[in-house]
Structure formats: structure tokens, C-alpha cells
Amino acid sequence: MLFFTQCFGAVLDLIHLRFQHYKAKRVFSAAGQLVCVVNPTHSLKYAPTRCAAAQTSVEQSILPPCHHHEAVHDPQLVPCTCPLYSCPWEGHLEVVVSHLRQTHRINILQGAEIVFLATDMHLPAPTDWIIMHSCLGHQFLLVLRKQEKYEGHPQFFATMMLIGTPTQADNFTYRLELNRNQRRLKWEATPRSVLECVDSVISDGDCLVLNTSLAQLFSDNGSLAIGIAITTSKVHNAEDEM
Amino acid sequence: MLFFTQCFGAVLDLIHLRFQHYKAKRVFSAAGQLVCVVNPTHSLKYAPTRCAAAQTSVEQSILPPCHHHEAVHDPQLVPCTCPLYSCPWEGHLEVVVSHLRQTHRINILQGAEIVFLATDMHLPAPTDWIIMHSCLGHQFLLVLRKQEKYEGHPQFFATMMLIGTPTQADNFTYRLELNRNQRRLKWEATPRSVLECVDSVISDGDCLVLNTSLAQLFSDNGSLAIGIAITTSKVHNAEDEM
Numbered sequence: 001m002l003f004f005t006q007c008f009g010a011v012l013d014l015i016h017l018r019f020q021h022y023k024a025k026r027v028f029s030a031a032g033q034l035v036c037v038v039n040p041t042h043s044l045k046y047a048p049t050r051c052a053a054a055q056t057s058v059e060q061s062i063l064p065p066c067h068h069h070e071a072v073h074d075p076q077l078v079p080c081t082c083p084l085y086s087c088p089w090e091g092h093l094e095v096v097v098s099h100l101r102q103t104h105r106i107n108i109l110q111g112a113e114i115v116f117l118a119t120d121m122h123l124p125a126p127t128d129w130i131i132m133h134s135c136l137g138h139q140f141l142l143v144l145r146k147q148e149k150y151e152g153h154p155q156f157f158a159t160m161m162l163i164g165t166p167t168q169a170d171n172f173t174y175r176l177e178l179n180r181n182q183r184r185l186k187w188e189a190t191p192r193s194v195l196e197c198v199d200s201v202i203s204d205g206d207c208l209v210l211n212t213s214l215a216q217l218f219s220d221n222g223s224l225a226i227g228i229a230i231t232t233s234k235v236h237n238a239e240d241e242m
Numbered sequence: 243m244l245f246f247t248q249c250f251g252a253v254l255d256l257i258h259l260r261f262q263h264y265k266a267k268r269v270f271s272a273a274g275q276l277v278c279v280v281n282p283t284h285s286l287k288y289a290p291t292r293c294a295a296a297q298t299s300v301e302q303s304i305l306p307p308c309h310h311h312e313a314v315h316d317p318q319l320v321p322c323t324c325p326l327y328s329c330p331w332e333g334h335l336e337v338v339v340s341h342l343r344q345t346h347r348i349n350i351l352q353g354a355e356i357v358f359l360a361t362d363m364h365l366p367a368p369t370d371w372i373i374m375h376s377c378l379g380h381q382f383l384l385v386l387r388k389q390e391k392y393e394g395h396p397q398f399f400a401t402m403m404l405i406g407t408p409t410q411a412d413n414f415t416y417r418l419e420l421n422r423n424q425r426r427l428k429w430e431a432t433p434r435s436v437l438e439c440v441d442s443v444i445s446d447g448d449c450l451v452l453n454t455s456l457a458q459l460f461s462d463n464g465s466l467a468i469g470i471a472i473t474t475s476k477v478h479n480a481e482d483e484m
Contacts (some may be wrong), residue, residue: 150392173424182415183448184430205455206425211448 010070035115035225038144075146081163082106083128083143084191096163097139108132108139116226118144118145121219130173132163135230139163140174140191142228143198156215158187159198159207166193170233176208177227178218179225185210185218190233195209277357277467278349280371280386322343323405323436324348325370338405338436339381342374350381358468360386363461367396374405377472380403382416382433384470385440388465398457400429400468401440401449408435412475418450419469420460427452427460432475 010210080087081096089099100106110132118129129144141161148154158176162169169191178185187208201207210218218224221227275415322329323338324346342348351373360371372387383403390396400418404411411433420427429450434443445447452460460466 150395153392176346182432184428186428190424205453206459209451209453209456211447211451214451217448236436 012085025170034109034111034113035117036109036131037117037119038107038131040118040123040126040127040129040146041162042191045095063079070229080196081141081161081198083141083145087097093164093195097132099127100141100163106130106132106141108134110134112136112231113227116144116228118224118226119149119222121156121215121222121224132230133160133230136172136232138168138172140230141194141198143202144224145202147202149193154212155223156210156212157202157205158210159201160191160230161194161198161201161226162191162194163194166195169193173231173233175227175231177231178210178224179227180218180220180225183217185214191230239241269323276351276353277359278351278357278373278375279359279361280349282360282362282369282371284365284369320437322346322381323403323440325372325383325387325440335437337405339374342383342405348372348383350376352376354378354473355469355471356388358384358470360466360468361464363388363398363457363464375402375470375472378390378414380410380414380472382414382472383436383440386466386468387444389444396454396455397467398452399444399447399449400452401443402433402470402472403436403438403440403443404433405436408437411435415473415475417469417471417473419431419471420466421469422460422462422467425459427456429438433472438484 013049042148077090078093078096080089080099080103082100087103089103091099097108101108110133112135114133116129116131123146125146125148127146131142133140133142139162141163142158143161144156146154146156147170160174160176162172172191173188174191175186175188177187189206192198215224265292299477318334320335321332322341322345324342330347331345333341339350343350353376354377358371358373358376361444367386367390369388373384375382375384381404383405384400385403386398386400388396388398391458402416402418413431414433416433417428417430419429427450431448434440457466
């Protein structure tokens with residue numbers, strides 16, 4: 001009970017949650033799976049930011065520079081990795097999670113398989129839905145973003161980042177799954193490290209990408225349920241790489 | 243051998259095929275899977291056609307009218323379902339396959355699981371890659387289309403249609419799978435009937451959609467390998483539908 005109070009915060013509407021939870025359970029038909037209702041946040045970061053270069057078109061197909069470390073004098077310190085706000089905070093990687101929870105009020109949920117239920121998908125871009133996910137001894141940041149890369153054509157981008165180093169991130173595979181209306185869409189990839197910029201990942205389009213019509217097909221009453229699973233990576237076959 | 247000759251036609255370049263086949267096998271690591279190299283066709287149909295309404299923006303999110311049957315006086319006759327050309331042919335559903343093979347030279351491949359290897363993904367839109375797939379006693383039409391819904395931003399759309407009625411189509415599920423560079427993307431859905439217009443399905447975005455950057459991530463040397471599997475649908479749980 002304490003866990004749920006922590007997870008859903010003070011604004012929790014229990015009746016709404018019950019209803020959404022019931023719907024999400026029906027979508028995934030997996031009794032016992034944790035469902036986290038995630039409310040949207042209108043992004044306040046789309047102005048001159050440290051990642052402004054990442055906002056350029058993906059069509060340039062060059063990894064935008066995103067020098068998180070340029071302003072960091074102590075190499076052991078990392079800047080705030082919150083995708084929502086430009087924040088001057090910097091600290092050790094180990095305390096990023098508590099900074100995100102305490103300062104940016106990003107909820108954290110535990111379990112190997114969870115359902116992320118993003119509400120109010122109709123809200124205008126730019127909008128973010130964010131939670132942290134604690135699993136296999138690590139914390140991950142799940143970001144769903146509605147953004148207009150092409151003016152007037154909002155798209156949804158979903159990705160998972162490890163709150164850890166790129167080397168640690170290589171040990172995991174994450175899966176995002178949508179399942180509704182006799183359609184199923186699955187995306188599996190290695191998570192990126194939060195030391196890389198989430199804006200770059202989305203600008204690159206190296207994530208689950210949904211156009212508005214697909215998002216509508218997978219949504220139920222304005223909410224999108226995304227099944228999330230994280231596993232440790234199998235040893236990669238060298239043949240698979242090429 | 244006769245089968246291969248039929249399938250790949252007179253323009254088959256055996257050396258090229260060997261090479262591509264080897265690459266596709268490595269991508270899917272599934273020895274024994276049939277690989278069909280599919281060359282692109284620049285679409286000649288983007289002019290006033292019977293499906294012109296389907297070219298309107300998907301953002302209107304209304305199923306575009308696509309009245310295949312309006313000009314058909316005998317209700318048992320269907321028009322040509324070739325997505326490439328405007329063709330005045332009409333005939334019974336049972337002879338659509340032989341019309342597509344003989345008149346439009348669309349190859350047909352047999353097997354429950356095949357790999358569709360689309361070459362020359364860099365070619366400008368509009369371009370189509372098309373084969374027929376014979377499986378479970380029926381024939382399916384696989385269409386991969388490169389199209390610019392938003393000017394200057396080509397996207398790839400892949401879908402599978404049953405050469406049969408919508409009622410027959412409801413009995414099947416098709417899966418398209420991309421797998422490369424430690425990323426995996428799967429799309430599963432019920433095929434549409436060719437009596438519905440392929441242009442509508444693509445305009446609706448109710449198919450596998452890839453932006454250019456994702457297509458590049460999944461491509462190898464300009465070719466995109468799509469794993470295809472068709473199964474008979476399980477009995478749908480009424481709960482899954484809502």
C-alpha cells in the first residue's frame with residue numbers, strides 16, 4: 001500500500017485508477033501484472049537547452065551533438081537527466097534516481113514486467129509521459145514523447161534508458177509491446193544510457209515510433225497501454241550483427 | 243528448380259541472389275527459410291486512378307472511399323487488384339492470381355515462413371516492392387511501399403492482403419518482422435482483403451510503418467529483409483476486443 005501511495009503520488013484518483021487498471025489488464029490478459037497510470041507533462045524544455053542541437057530534423061541522419069559532459073568539471077559528476085526540464089543540478093550517477101524522484105517527482109515502479117498506461121494521448125505536442133522502472137538491480141527511465149517533427153503531424157516516440165553507463169546498458173534488452181484491436185506491435189532493443197541524451201535517441205528515430213493513426217488504433221478511450229519487459233541480454237551471436 | 247525459375251522470373255541474377263540469400267539467412271539465422279529477392283517497381287499509378295481518394299492525408303483519419311465495385315456490373319466480378327498499375331481488367335476472384343502473375347508479372351512464393359528481401363531501398367518515392375505468397379491454401383499479396391505522405395519525408399509502409407473475401411481474411415494473422423543491429427520490430431495483424439484497396443490501408447497507416455532512419459537501421463547494404471509468417475487466427479477472446 002505504501003508502495004502504491006509512493007508510486008502514484010498525491011494526485012491519485014483511485015476510482016479512475018481502478019477503471020484504467022481493469023482495462024489495461026484486459027488488454028494484456030496477464031493477471032498480476034503491475035499497471036502504472038502515467039499522466040502527461042507538457043514539456044517545458046523546448047527552448048535553448050543543452051540539447052538544442054538534438055531538435056534538428058532526423059533526416060539529417062547525423063547523431064546530434066549532445067555534450068552532457070562539457071560543462072561538468074568533475075568527470076564523476078553527471079548533469080540532471082530529466083527529459084522535461086532544463087535543470088542546473090549535477091551529481092554522481094548513483095544519486096540521479098533520488099534527484100529525479102525528489103526534484104522532478106518522477107515516479108518509480110518495480111517489477112520485471114509492467115504496463116505503462118499513458119493517459120490523455122490527445123494533448124497537443126510537445127508532451128512527455130515519464131516513469132522510472134526498477135528491475136534486475138537497476139533503474140530505467142521510460143519516456144513516451146508526443147512531438148511534431150513535421151509541423152502539423154505529431155508522432156509518438158517511446159524509448160527506455162538505463163540510469164547507468166553505456167557499458168552497463170549493453171547488458172540489457174527492453175521490449176515495448178502494444179496489443180489491441182487484433183493488432184500487435186513489438187519493439188525490442190538495447191537500452192541507451194541516460195548519459196546519452198534522450199532527445200538524440202528520439203531525433204534519430206531509434207525507438208518505437210507511432211504515427212497518430214496507429215496510436216489511435218492501439219489506444220482505448222484516450223489512454224495507451226504499453227507492456228514493458230526488461231531482460232538481461234543473451235550473448236550476441238557475431239553473425240547477427242552483420 | 244522449376245519453382246525457382248518461375249518465382250524469380252527471367253531477370254534472375256543468380257550470383258546476386260546467392261549473395262543476398264546468404265545475407266538474409268544471416269539476418270534471420272533460420273536455415274532452410276525461403277528467401278525471395280524482390281526488386282522495386284516505380285509506381286505508375288499515382289495519377290487519376292480509381293483509388294485517388296486514398297491518397298489524401300491520413301490525418302483526416304476517415305477511411306477513404308475506394309469503391310472497387312462501383313464500375314463492376316456483374317457482382318461476381320472484381321477489378322484488377324494490382325497496386326502498381328491502373329488496369330481495366332475485371333474477372334472472378336479465383337482468377338485474380340493468374341491475372342497478377344501473367345499480366346503484371348508479380349512473382350509467387352510458397353511456404354509458411356519466408357523472407358522478403360527488398361532491394362534498392364534508396365530509390366525515390368513512390369516505389370513498390372510486391373510479391374504474392376501462397377500459404378495455408380490461400381494466396382496473399384505483400385506490398386512494401388515507399389511513399390511521401392509529408393513532402394520530403396519518405397516513409398515505408400508494409401502490409402499483407404488476402405486474395406479473397408474479407409470474411410476469409412478474418413481467419414488469418416500475418417506477422418512481419420525486422421531484426422538487425424540488436425533491434426527487433428514485429429507487426430502482427432489480420433490481413434485485409436484485396437477487395438479493400440491497398441492504398442486505403444496505407445493511407446490509414448494501419449500497417450507496419452517505418453521512417454527513413456529506422457529503415458536504414460534495419461537495412462543491410464540497401465536491402466531490407468522482412469520475415470513473414472502467416473498463421474490461422476486463434477478464436478478471439480471477446481475481452482481482447484475492448
